[in-house]
Amino acid sequence: MRRLEIIAYGDIARSVHFAEVPEPTLADDEVLIRVEAASINxxxxxxxxxxxxxxMAPTLPAAIGFDACGHIEKVGAAVRGLGPGERVYLRAPRQKMGSFAEYLAVAARFVAPAPRNLSAAEAASIPLVALTTVQGLVDRAQAEPGQRILIHAGSGGLGSFAVQYAKHVLGLVVTTTASSRNSDWVARLGADTVIEYDREDYRRRDARYDIVFDTLGGETTRDAFALLRRGGCVVSVAGPPDWQFARQIEAGPLKSALLWAIALPMEWRARRNGARYYRFLTESDGARLTEIAEVLDAGKVKPVIDSVFGFDQSIAALEHQAGGHAKGKVIIEMTTAG
Ligand SMILES: NC(=O)c1ccc[n+]([C@@H]2O[C@H](COP(=O)([O-])OP(=O)(O)OC[C@H]3O[C@@H](n4cnc5c(N)ncnc54)[C@H](OP(=O)(O)O)[C@@H]3O)[C@@H](O)[C@H]2O)c1
Structure with a gap:
């Protein structure tokens, strides 16, 4: 089978290539999936x-890619509840990437039946951004209906899902930042207020939020605390670590001490503002994807696809995503010639 591999760390064109490799062998707890579409994050x-x-430091060459939708070909001896022929979607774990491939073997606990009403490309666009949104806004921020949230980069792959989920599932009052060329369609996703970042400094609005969802990092993380109501929280997927981060990546004592020290200024800023700060990595979770499929089947959230590339064009697709201006998700379809 063919898969994309990274052979060295560096720029995409030089570091990524196609490899012909044997079909993956299956552990007892795994399912083998024929991938129809994958999405880039x-x-x-x-x-x-x-x-x-x-x-993340796997031995190179290593398979890449997290999100996929496809059909199950085989199941391991210990797998229950999933069977050959079933259409599924998943976010592979950090320890075992590989969705940019014709076949992928992954533990069944990370896999869920795909939303019925979506194409393979649409379903593949969902797992990582949906899990990130739920793990950030529900598990950490514990968002309550009626609360006010600022979501940065509402037009991105993550933001375009988060805006819809925050508005239509969690019942939040949503403000988002987007460029003027994207502001109208981001408002149609469900944002109550769109601040055009190329025309206005979002920090100058006289608005206070219960939650800031920081997808940009840098000064955006630091500035978020001044925009919070007392007791609010900053949930970041791009800023410096928090105090839980070392445990999440199972760091040893030395690295933990270092991460703790790096986390100190942001944790201190949070405490001074009577706020909470979370910085987390997304975890794969098939049970959560089952719940998310119901939300998609109910039409509460719709996939937002920037562009679809054939498998042969995967490197161009990666470069397009890396440009940082996608409107929603960039998709690789394995079933088209390219
Ligand atoms: N748990 C995790 O650790 C985790 C999980 C998911 C994502 N992330 C991180 O979250 C970030 C966002 O992910 P993504 O999938 O949404 O990326 P993306 O799809 O590449 O985001 C691109 C979007 O960002 C917008 N943008 C760029 N600069 C902006 C600014 N200053 N203000 C507002 N919008 C801006 C762009 O709009 P214009 O084209 O109009 O400029 C574009 O639509 C990435 O850094 C990613 O690594 C982390």
Whole structure:
């Protein structure tokens, strides 16, 4: 079978290539999936560039890609509740990437039946951004209906899902940032207020939020605390670590001490503002994807697809996503010639 592999850390064109490899062997708890579509996330290009080497360091060459939709071909001896022929979607775990491939073997606990009403490309666009949204806004922020949230980059792959989920599932009052060329369609996703970042400094609005969902990092993380109501929280997927981060990546004592020290300024800023700060990595979770499929089947959230590339065009697809201006998700379809 064919799969995309990273052979070295660096720029996409030089680091990624196609490889012909044997079909994966199946552990007892795994299912073998014939991949029909995969979606790209910024973590894929950050991993290729070597920015995540301290967190994810598989032996190279290594398979890449997290999100996929496809049909189950075989199931391991211990798998219950999933069978051959079933259409599923998944987010592969950090320890075993590989969705940019014709076949993928993954533990059944990370897999769920795909939303019935979506195409393979649409279903593949969902897992990572949906799990990130739920693990951030529900598990950590514990969002309550009626609360006010600021979501940065509402037009991105993550933001376009988070805006819809926050508005139509959690019942939040949503403000988002987007460029003026994207502001109208982001408002149609469900944002109550769109601040055009190329025309206005979002920090100058006289608005206070219960939650800031920080997808940009840098000064956006630092500035978020001044925008909070007392008792509010910043949930970040791009900022510096929090105090839980070392445990999440199972860091040893030395790395934990270092991460703790790096986390200190942001944790201190949170405490000074009577706020909470969370920085987390998304975890794979098939049970959660089953719940998310119901939300999609009910039409409460719709996939937002920027573009679809054939498998042969995967490297161009990765470069397009890495450009940082996708409107929603970039998809690779294995079933088209390219
Ligand atoms: N748990 C995790 O650790 C986790 C999980 C998911 C995502 N992430 C991180 O979250 C970030 C966002 O992910 P994504 O999938 O949404 O990325 P993305 O799809 O590449 O985001 C691109 C979007 O960001 C918008 N944008 C760029 N600069 C902006 C600014 N200053 N203000 C507002 N919008 C801006 C762009 O709009 P224009 O084209 O109009 O500029 C574009 O629509 C990435 O850094 C990713 O690695 C982390």
């Amino acid at each position: 910024p973590i894929d290009t950050k991993f290729i560039n070597g920015h995540l080497r301290r967190i």
